[in-house]
Amino acid sequence: MKTVIGLLLILFACCQLNAQIKVPVKIDTTQRKNLALYQFLNTYMQQDTISKEMWHPKYKDKKVYNYTMDWIWSAYTPKQITERFELELSELQNINDTLSYVKILAKARPEKIEDDYTNVYKFYIVRTGNKFYLDNCKDYDVQRFKKYTTRNLVFYVSPFYTVDEKKLHQASEQVDSLYAKLKQPPLIRPIAYYMCSSEEELNNLSNIVIWNGGLTGYTNIPEGYVVAINDNPSYKHEFVHAILRSSANCFFMQEGIATLYGGTNKGQTSYEMGLAELKACYKTGKCTFDNLYERKVEQQYNSSLTYTFAAVFCKYLIDNYGLEYFYKLYYNREITSSNFIKKVSEITGKSQDKIKEGVEVIILQ
Numbered sequence: 001m002k003t004v005i006g007l008l009l010i011l012f013a014c015c016q017l018n019a020q021i022k023v024p025v026k027i028d029t030t031q032r033k034n035l036a037l038y039q040f041l042n043t044y045m046q047q048d049t050i051s052k053e054m055w056h057p058k059y060k061d062k063k064v065y066n067y068t069m070d071w072i073w074s075a076y077t078p079k080q081i082t083e084r085f086e087l088e089l090s091e092l093q094n095i096n097d098t099l100s101y102v103k104i105l106a107k108a109r110p111e112k113i114e115d116d117y118t119n120v121y122k123f124y125i126v127r128t129g130n131k132f133y134l135d136n137c138k139d140y141d142v143q144r145f146k147k148y149t150t151r152n153l154v155f156y157v158s159p160f161y162t163v164d165e166k167k168l169h170q171a172s173e174q175v176d177s178l179y180a181k182l183k184q185p186p187l188i189r190p191i192a193y194y195m196c197s198s199e200e201e202l203n204n205l206s207n208i209v210i211w212n213g214g215l216t217g218y219t220n221i222p223e224g225y226v227v228a229i230n231d232n233p234s235y236k237h238e239f240v241h242a243i244l245r246s247s248a249n250c251f252f253m254q255e256g257i258a259t260l261y262g263g264t265n266k267g268q269t270s271y272e273m274g275l276a277e278l279k280a281c282y283k284t285g286k287c288t289f290d291n292l293y294e295r296k297v298e299q300q301y302n303s304s305l306t307y308t309f310a311a312v313f314c315k316y317l318i319d320n321y322g323l324e325y326f327y328k329l330y331y332n333r334e335i336t337s338s339n340f341i342k343k344v345s346e347i348t349g350k351s352q353d354k355i356k357e358g359v360e361v362i363i364l365q
Helices: 002-017 032-044 071-075 078-084 165-182 199-204 236-244 251-262 271-284 289-293 304-321 323-330 340-348 352-364
Strands: 085-094 099-108 118-128 131-135 146-149 153-157 191-196 208-210 217-220 225-229
Touching: 032 085, 032 099, 032 118, 032 131, 078 085, 153 165, 165 236, 165 251, 191 199, 191 236, 199 208, 199 225, 217 236, 225 236, 236 251, 251 271, 251 304, 251 323, 251 340, 271 304, 271 352, 289 304, 289 352, 304 323, 304 340, 304 352, 340 352
Parallel strands: 153 191, 191 225
Antiparallel strands: 085 099, 099 118, 118 131, 118 208, 146 153, 217 225
């Protein structure tokens, strides 16, 4: 027995030479399972590419497999993350023989990252035979949510909410209305909507414990599900994203169409209300076409002005060219947030000045 422990300690010491993740004293890596989990994570964090190879096989045919709503995990390979952040295994828990979870603290290296990020991420690890796989938190941490099924929506409701089931079915009927307005066929499966009561609940479904960002709601567009801090069953802005599925490569069309048909501020501000706010801002001179287009108009608690401005662009295109033509622009991957008006001008044949004039007419009419 002493020989086995000795070998494990030697193995761990060797592993530490190439370690990418620090291990605190409270996590006992002399235990064989803990050591194996640590080695798996350390191997993952040394990957030079962003790959699903070490993720659960259930993501084999999925476009998106890491549900972390944090730009770091999509912008950098695991190895690049270790170069830019000091990583520490802040928690490791073995739930049973095949399931564990880990929390990883990531503190930005000041010489590599300007902002002072100190984030904590959570992932599950599933063992199948002798192999380990990473898994997202959503399927596990949503177990305490209450499930309600309607024709168009499957609701997962926080245990801290009490919902009126009539409103759930009314929201499902509103989705029918959106299908008709957007001229889209009904989806093969209902939209899943996770109604969270707090930032903590939303973050947990997104592999995050603590981070420097913040979201009140988002849609995993390829997977077609919505997560939001919201007790309102009708969240049309996010439903539009889920209905249109493949996202535009451009802020103005992606967020614009969702705002045009679904409003902002969790549905509390309709497009018409946002347009009135935008018009008032325009008249004061604080909002101009240029600072709205560059998204440099600051609002203390939301971005309704820039989102409504994007919606006006969409309305202008739909009014002038029709919804089917708009979709050709929407799904054109060459149109990006940075070249939007230039590319639209090239494709439609209208000058940028004419497009600007048409957009401002809608705002100021």
